[in-house]
Amino acid sequence: MEITRRTVLTGAAVLGAAAAIGAPNPANASTRSAAATGQAANPKAVERWGMHEIVLNGPDKGNPYVDVTVAAVYEGAGQTITVPGFYDGDGTFRVRFSPPQSGQWRWRTDSNLPALRQAGKVDVIEPASGNHGPVQVVPGGYHFVxxxxxxxxxxxxxxxxxxxxxxxxxxxxxxxxxxxxxxxxxxxxxxxxxxxxxxxxxxxxxxxxxxxxxxxxxxxxxxxxxxxxxxxxxxxxxxxxxxxxxxxxxxxxxxxxxxxxxxxxxxxxxxxxxxxxxxxxxxxxxxxxxxxxxxxxxxxxxxxxxxxxxxxxxxxxxxxxxxxxxxxxxxxxxxxxxxxxxxxxxxxxxxxxxxxxxxxxxxxxxxxxxxxxxxxxxxxxxxxxxxxxxxxxxxxxxxxxxxxxxxxxxxxxxxxxxxxxxxxxxxxxxxxxxGPAPGINALQPDWDYDIAGVDSQYYLRYFGESAPTQWEAILPSGSGLSYQVDIIDTWNMTITSAGVYNMAKVPRGAQDPARPTVALPGTQWIAVRFTRV
Amino acid sequence: MEITRRTVLTGAAVLGAAAAIGAPNPANASTRSAAATGQAANPKAVERWGMHEIVLNGPDKGNPYVDVTVAAVYEGAGQTITVPGFYDGDGTFRVRFSPPQSGQWRWRTDSNLPALRQAGKVDVIEPASGNHGPVQVVPGGYHFVxxxxxxxxxxxxxxxxxxxxxxxxxxxxxxxxxxxxxxxxxxxxxxxxxxxxxxxxxxxxxxxxxxxxxxxxxxxxxxxxxxxxxxxxxxxxxxxxxxxxxxxxxxxxxxxxxxxxxxxxxxxxxxxxxxxxxxxxxxxxxxxxxxxxxxxxxxxxxxxxxxxxxxxxxxxxxxxxxxxxxxxxxxxxxxxxxxxxxxxxxxxxxxxxxxxxxxxxxxxxxxxxxxxxxxxxxxxxxxxxxxxxxxxxxxxxxxxxxxxxxxxxxxxxxxxxxxxxxxxxxxxxxxxxxGPAPGINALQPDWDYDIAGVDSQYYLRYFGESAPTQWEAILPSGSGLSYQVDIIDTWNMTITSAGVYNMAKVPRGAQDPARPTVALPGTQWIAVRFTRV
Missing domain, CATH: 3.20.20.80 (Glycosidases)
Known part of the structure; x- marks a missing residue:
């Protein structure tokens, strides 16, 4: 899985680098030295949401952790992003950028050390299979994507x-x-x-x-x-x-x-x-x-x-x-x-x-x-x-x-x-x-359904420590719709079909008039799932 | 119950007022006119946390609600407090102050209407029985006092x-x-x-x-x-x-x-x-x-x-x-x-x-x-x-x-x-x-006691809709101490003594070795109270 491509520069000379980290070995610290000795004269493509690394070699004197500032400005996809760099020892400085969009990005570094001022470009390609990008919060919501x-x-x-x-x-x-x-x-x-x-x-x-x-x-x-x-x-x-x-x-x-x-x-x-x-x-x-x-x-x-x-x-x-x-x-x-x-x-x-x-x-x-x-x-x-x-x-x-x-x-x-x-x-x-993406929610939590899900689409009732033998299945919504009902044993990891329920309107909810209850095994850790069919 | 004493001024002449509101009648709007016609030449004493009112009579023209500013500065008990006033119709303006401390307070009004600029003083006496002052939050706490x-x-x-x-x-x-x-x-x-x-x-x-x-x-x-x-x-x-x-x-x-x-x-x-x-x-x-x-x-x-x-x-x-x-x-x-x-x-x-x-x-x-x-x-x-x-x-x-x-x-x-x-x-x-003042708290809410109270002093367990016939009474603390235990029927409003429990140390809590459980009536809405004796 390709994670990183690096651009390595020493002094004013662009060495470039495109060292892919194939299966990095946590047993050694060779990652940096491998990158620092990368050969490609021009950086190859980097995946969107992958990592482009600029390697800059400067003097190894004083205390660069405190004294040296370095950052790169990346421009591409209509965006300008300033990316701070860091000191990695032995006179090596790095700037790491994970491009949020594909396309060509141009970069230019700035530093209080003239030797670290460089420029270049990188092509950002579409992500490979398995690279879904970073996890984010669903805007305004309670789940992740x-x-x-x-x-x-x-x-x-x-x-x-x-x-x-x-x-x-x-x-x-x-x-x-x-x-x-x-x-x-x-x-x-x-x-x-x-x-x-x-x-x-x-x-x-x-x-x-x-x-x-x-x-x-x-x-x-x-x-x-x-x-x-x-x-x-x-x-x-x-x-x-x-x-x-x-x-x-x-x-x-x-x-x-x-x-x-x-x-x-x-x-x-x-x-x-x-x-x-x-x-x-x-x-x-x-x-x-x-x-x-x-x-x-x-x-x-x-x-x-x-x-x-x-x-x-x-x-x-x-x-x-x-x-x-x-x-x-x-x-x-x-x-x-x-x-x-x-x-x-x-x-x-x-x-x-x-x-x-x-x-x-x-x-x-x-x-x-x-x-x-x-x-x-x-x-x-x-x-x-x-x-x-x-x-x-x-x-x-x-x-x-x-x-x-x-x-x-x-x-x-x-x-x-x-x-x-x-x-x-x-x-x-x-x-x-x-279940539904991006996630489920407690439904009408102010009232007494004690049901999670997504209205009409999916309902989940979890009984926890109690061990009922049946449940009067009144959903907060869903009348006129049909649902596949499953009994889930969350501990024994079994899913048992209870068949299809056809829900009709009842006061403040929906219930199957033919089967107003769901039979349960009388053991703990049981859930009932209604999935719309 | 004395609530208010008023100081009434018309133009530059201090009429003063000390109209006590005895048993105010919500049926009429006479409160203002009664105050405005108060007779005392010098304001009498006002209780601490009572109300001192300055009544100012000015011109009744334009729109005083929008146009006139009036406020009083009160000085007393080492404090200086600026109190905004308000327009009460018919050319009458009022400033109301509830003194936080007893002693003599001096006041001076300021206004964009010269006629409303006055000064005076008021003696603040200790509160009468039943006047506990305003309700406040216990500093840094979760209760009121x-x-x-x-x-x-x-x-x-x-x-x-x-x-x-x-x-x-x-x-x-x-x-x-x-x-x-x-x-x-x-x-x-x-x-x-x-x-x-x-x-x-x-x-x-x-x-x-x-x-x-x-x-x-x-x-x-x-x-x-x-x-x-x-x-x-x-x-x-x-x-x-x-x-x-x-x-x-x-x-x-x-x-x-x-x-x-x-x-x-x-x-x-x-x-x-x-x-x-x-x-x-x-x-x-x-x-x-x-x-x-x-x-x-x-x-x-x-x-x-x-x-x-x-x-x-x-x-x-x-x-x-x-x-x-x-x-x-x-x-x-x-x-x-x-x-x-x-x-x-x-x-x-x-x-x-x-x-x-x-x-x-x-x-x-x-x-x-x-x-x-x-x-x-x-x-x-x-x-x-x-x-x-x-x-x-x-x-x-x-x-x-x-x-x-x-x-x-x-x-x-x-x-x-x-x-x-x-x-x-x-x-x-x-x-x-x-119970204890200022209030009780859930005790060790991350663990499974489900008990409220104040450590060592007082414990309350509430069973709500469940109707147990006994309770294994393990308190989160209190070993070595004795408690009067009462069974409280919160609906029938009865308190029944279960006698004194002498608590000894058990893993993570306290329990009476002679009486490890408390007998309960098997009805809903029951609480058990442990009060230290």
């Missing part, structure tokens, strides 16, 4: 420090993801559990706080982005978490505002051109005691200004919901275990955000002593179904291991999944994909 | 156009309120149903739109405020609704921005000094198609600037929640029937607002054909209990009458209450008053 219009049904997971583990461990994690239902993974830039990569900034001594926030280690970020590339090849969104409250020993999330700004701009320039990147400003932002809401607001504005690709932006809470209506937030990212216990509790979060809602943390499937990590597979799956019928989305995580330690679990380090929810989430994902 | 620290437990009702009915009908409504549990009533300034008072602005013809937004009828507002005074005497908060979407024939809520600003400033100056006034910017604000959210934001800022008394401010929605985190909002005023069906659904609205939440409309007890007006008494009461255990507040209304017409119901015009919920809401109010 790829840039090419394909629906995106979020089934997320979290593995905080997976990308910072050894190459072998990362291969194991990627292998697990490749057969999982998950199409988004929340992942920290700064580690929260033991990891192989621990030093985004240059060390100045042996103590935990002996590091220099004005000097980055490019290899740390190069390694992290190689994991983003691998996720892209798997069609998985990388929900990149910029700050977190758990590394109080190192204190990477406790930098000054100036250092934070430089870091945010760096990751925006470095990672933002990957079309599978989402930004999560922080995990449990309100657990970071060195920053105020004003600080977060400011950093969001810095990020927004530094990210010409306008990737999705949110922030994850501990106790205090961030105001998801703020203009720089594209969707709400909520931590709440209780909200996912009822579809309408989930739904009301949409009323607040007026944007899509993802319950990125609803506690985890596991066996640890902490209450947030001991859900059964049934409970984890139940929360996904509740958020689904609330017109929202959910996130998985697993803290299940023989030692009952969250740090070495999937949640902390990745590896393998050993729980029972993932296959059920794959089943749910198929139910979503078989 | 009077200015003197007394708890205020909101049990609201709505009667949109009661204040605009005949004097006889208003007496009937006030008589009903006097024996009801309600301590807040939502009431429109502009009528939404047939009323005796229909013309806040001067008529210019016989068509519905034949009125002049630049010319008010002071008598309309004088009549309305006489109802506010009567509510004050009953200890009831007047939730004054400034705009509403239902009078599309007259279109009072469809004025221009300039006319809206003048109207908002007028009611702020005229009504704001009554300590029982709350501002609701609109009913179903998003139903008013001639205004945008920007317009509402603007009008809130106009109101805030025009109201030195800083009365509580909110706005009521139809479908789209207004963002209650905006700084001019003091509490959320929510319309949602579905949110009041579950305590935690209600609770999450606090997470959104970070302020107190009142579900001012959750559908109404009644017998009309519209779905929003056909709750049973049980359903109305149930919604109050749900919002209570969610740490929030609720609003009542009644659409119950032989003709099944909302317009002539309590909701539309006031009168008598014929439903069955009000006595149960009085019972609930007593439960609230017997």
């Amino acid at each position: 790829y840039a090419d219009g394909s629906p995106y049904r979020q089934i997320g997971t979290t593995s905080y420090s997976w990308a910072l583990q050894s190459d072998e461990k990362c291969e194991l994690t990627l292998n697990t993801l490749s057969t999982s239902p998950f199409n988004k993974i929340r992942m920290l830039v700064f580690p929260n559990v033991p990891a192989e990569a621990t030093d985004p900034f240059v060390r100045t001594g042996t103590g935990p706080r002996d590091w220099d926030p004005t000097r980055i280690d490019p290899a740390y970020f190069r390694r992290y982005e190689s994991r983003i590339e691998r996720l892209l090849a798997l069609g998985i969104q990388a929900d990149v978490v910029l700050f977190q409250p758990y590394d109080t020993a190192r204190g990477y999330s406790d930098m000054t505002r100036t250092d934070d700004e430089r870091y945010v701009k760096y990751v925006a320039a470095r990672f933002g051109a990957y079309r599978n990147v989402w930004w999560s400003m922080a995990n449990e932002y309100d657990g970071i005691k060195t920053k105020t809401v004003d600080d977060w607001d400011h950093l969001f504005q810095v990020l927004q200004a530094a990210d010409p690709h306008n990737r999705l932006r949110s922030v994850h809470n501990k106790n205090i919901y961030y105001d998801a209506r703020k203009p720089w937030i594209t969707h709400a990212s909520i931590q709440s275990a209780g909200a996912a216990l009822d579809g309408l509790r989930a739904h009301f979060h949409r009323q607040f955000a007026l944007k899509p809602v993802i319950f990125d943390e609803v506690a985890y499937e596991g066996n640890i002593s902490e209450r947030w990590g001991q859900l059964s597979g049934e409970q984890m799956t139940h929360r996904f179904w509740n958020t689904f019928v609330g017109g929202t989305y959910c996130g998985h995580g697993e803290t299940l291991n023989p030692e009952q330690k969250p740090s070495i679990s999937w949640l902390g380090q990745g590896g393998t999944l050993n729980g029972t929810s993932a296959p059920r989430l794959a089943f749910l994902k198929q139910i979503m994909e078989d | 009077y200015a003197d620290g007394s708890p205020y437990r909101q049990i609201g009702t709505t009667s949109y156009s009661w204040a605009l009915q005949s004097d006889e009908k208003c007496e009937l409504t006030l008589n009903t309120l006097s024996t009801s549990p309600f301590n807040k009533i939502r009431m429109l300034v502009f009528p939404n149903v047939p009323a005796e008072a229909t013309d806040p602005f001067v008529r210019t013809g016989t068509g519905p739109r034949d009125w002049d937004p630049t010319r008010i009828d002071p008598a309309y507002f004088r009549r309305y405020e006489s109802r506010i005074e009567r509510l004050l005497a009953l200890g009831i908060q007047a939730d004054v609704v400034l705009f509403q979407p239902y009078d599309t024939a007259r279109g009072y809520s469809d004025m221009t921005r300039t006319d809206d600003e003048r109207y908002v400033k007028y009611v702020a100056a005229r009504f704001g000094a009554y300590r029982n006034v709350w501002w609701s910017m609109a009913n179903e604000y998003d139903g008013i198609k001639t205004k945008t959210v920007d317009d509402w934001d603007h009008l809130f800022q106009v109101l805030q600037a025009a109201d030195p008394h800083n009365r509580l401010r909110s706005v009521h929605n139809k479908n789209i929640y207004y963002d209650a985190r905006k700084p001019w909002i003091t509490h959320a005023s929510i319309q949602s029937a579905g949110a009041a069906l579950d305590g935690l659904r209600a609770h999450f609205h606090r997470q959104f607002a970070l302020k107190p939440v009142i579900f001012d409309e959750v559908a109404y007890e009644g017998n009309i054909s519209e779905r929003w007006g056909q709750l049973s008494g049980e359903q109305m009461t149930h919604r109050f209990w749900n919002t209570f255990v969610g740490g929030t507040y609720c609003g009542h209304g009644e659409t119950l009458n032989p003709e099944q017409k909302p317009s002539i119901s309590w909701l539309g015009q006031g009168g008598t209450l014929n439903g069955t919920s009000a006595p149960r809401l009085a019972f609930l109010k007593q439960i609230m008053e017997d």
